[in-house]
Amino acid sequence: MNRLLPLARTWGPLIGIALVAIALLVVAPAVLSPFRLNNLGKYVCWAIAGVGIGLAWGRGGMLVMGQGVFFGLGGYAMAMHLKLEAAMATGGPDAIPDFMVLYGDGTMPGWWEPFRSGAFTLFAIVALPAVAATILGWAIFKRRVKGAYFAILTQALAVAFATLLIATIKQTGGFNGLNQFTLFFGYNLYDPVNKKMIYSIAAAVLVVCLVVVWQLYRSRFGELLVATRDAEERVRFLGHDPANIKLVAFIVAAIMASIGGALFAPITGIISPSDVDATASIFLIAGVALGGRALLLGPALGALAVGYGRTALSESFPDQWTYFLGLLFIVVILFFPSGLGNAWSQVTQRLRPQHQEATR
Numbered sequence: 001m002n003r004l005l006p007l008a009r010t011w012g013p014l015i016g017i018a019l020v021a022i023a024l025l026v027v028a029p030a031v032l033s034p035f036r037l038n039n040l041g042k043y044v045c046w047a048i049a050g051v052g053i054g055l056a057w058g059r060g061g062m063l064v065m066g067q068g069v070f071f072g073l074g075g076y077a078m079a080m081h082l083k084l085e086a087a088m089a090t091g092g093p094d095a096i097p098d099f100m101v102l103y104g105d106g107t108m109p110g111w112w113e114p115f116r117s118g119a120f121t122l123f124a125i126v127a128l129p130a131v132a133a134t135i136l137g138w139a140i141f142k143r144r145v146k147g148a149y150f151a152i153l154t155q156a157l158a159v160a161f162a163t164l165l166i167a168t169i170k171q172t173g174g175f176n177g178l179n180q181f182t183l184f185f186g187y188n189l190y191d192p193v194n195k196k197m198i199y200s201i202a203a204a205v206l207v208v209c210l211v212v213v214w215q216l217y218r219s220r221f222g223e224l225l226v227a228t229r230d231a232e233e234r235v236r237f238l239g240h241d242p243a244n245i246k247l248v249a250f251i252v253a254a255i256m257a258s259i260g261g262a263l264f265a266p267i268t269g270i271i272s273p274s275d276v277d278a279t280a281s282i283f284l285i286a287g288v289a290l291g292g293r294a295l296l297l298g299p300a301l302g303a304l305a306v307g308y309g310r311t312a313l314s315e316s317f318p319d320q321w322t323y324f325l326g327l328l329f330i331v332v333i334l335f336f337p338s339g340l341g342n343a344w345s346q347v348t349q350r351l352r353p354q355h356q357e358a359t360r
Contacts, residue, residue, distance in 0.1 A: 017207060020206075020210065020297065020301075024206065025204065028203075034192050039308075039311055040199070040304075041198065041202050041203075041267040042267055042268055042307065043303065045202055045264040045267060046303040046306075047287075047303040048263070049256060050300055051213055052213075052252060052253030053284060054213070054288055054294070054299030055216065055225075056252075057288065059226055059249070060228065060229055060245075060246055061228070062249070063151040063285070064253060065278070065285055066278075067154075067158075068275070068276040069161045069276065070133065070253075070255075071260060071261035071275070071280070072261055072273075073128045073129050075261030075262060075271035075275065075276065076172065076178065076265075077262060078121060078266065078271075079265040079271045080112060080115040081117075081118060082183065082265065082266060083180075084096075084097065084115055085116075085185075086180065086181060086182040088116070098180075099169075099176075099178075100170065103169050125259060126255055126258065129255050130251055130255055133254035134247070136157070137247040138243075140153065141242070141243035141244075141247055154281075155278050155282075158280075159278045161276060165273040165276070177272025177274075178265070178271055179270035189266060189269070198267055199267065201263065202267065205259060206300060210296065214296055221248065224245050283306070284303065287299065289333070290329065291305065298340075302340070
């Protein structure tokens with residue numbers, strides 16, 4: 001039995017990832033309608049961001065309540081390219097997005113121009129959150145800001161980012177955001193085959209993110225990250241800088257959130273301030289908490305479950321669905337603070353003292 005434990009710890013996570021891959025890439029496209037599959041693609045994008053939150057919060061102890069900022073950076077970067085691609089398809093190589101004519105003076109800001117290139121857009125989806133997270137993380141972690149102060153600060157950034165987007169209607173579409181995408185790197189977005197292709201890309205990216213995080217968890221960095229969460233001063237005493245360890249996890253989480261946002265835009269057909277504000281960030285955190293922030297698959301499965309629950313409840317109870325979802329979170333936090341993924345172990349731990357007391 002003792003010999004089987006190391007094998008289970010090594011192959012168990014990979015088996016779980018494989019099952020998720022089969023469910024998302026094989027079973028779901030075969031049994032779901034195009035509408036339901038597109039909804040699942042939206043949940044998958046949230047799950048990609050959730051995997052990064054699990055790394056930063058579950059293993060690193062950083063309650064990142066502003067991931068909507070990085071989700072939005074990727075989403076708006078992709079949406080800018082898609083708007084330009086649609087404009088160029090109908091108006092030529094120098095065409096500009098329609099809302100800049102409707103709301104503005106018909107001129108396009110210079111910083112939009114590079115996003116005509118698909119290659120630059122893909123680079124920006126990774127580089128922009130990495131640079132932003134590096135600057136922000138360095139300023140925060142070097143000053144040893146953590147706990148509630150860190151959570152409040154990151155959430156405030158999400159509020160500021162959404163407010164900035166709403167105020168810049170001539171440059172970013174304002175409250176309405178960016179929408180009416182027709183092409184995705186040359187593929188017609190109205191073709192169901194192409195929409196299924198984008199879904200498959202999102203599902204494959206989620207699986208890759210799970211594998212990356214699994215490797216990080218079992219690496220030396222993963223051990224240092226957990227040690228920093230549990231005993232930061234001891235890690236510093238041993239010669240490691242906790243700020244650098246946290247920074248790496250923060251950057252990886254930001255990049256994953258940005259990739260999720262970039263895929264969210266073509267799948268849903270819109271990206272707006274409501275998708276990146278504080279409420280959206282809390283929604284991402286809620287999914288991770290539901291599934292189990294410290295587990296490998298917990299954040300992804302929790303995000304998928306919350307996304308599905310949000311849609312199902314809103315369809316059945318248009319006016320009351322938020323109350324049901326809120327009640328579910330309250331129950332989980334009170335009785336299963338480590339998430340539903342750890343429900344069995346939490347129940348057995350509570351029953352064990354009672355059993356030991358009964359046998360005395």
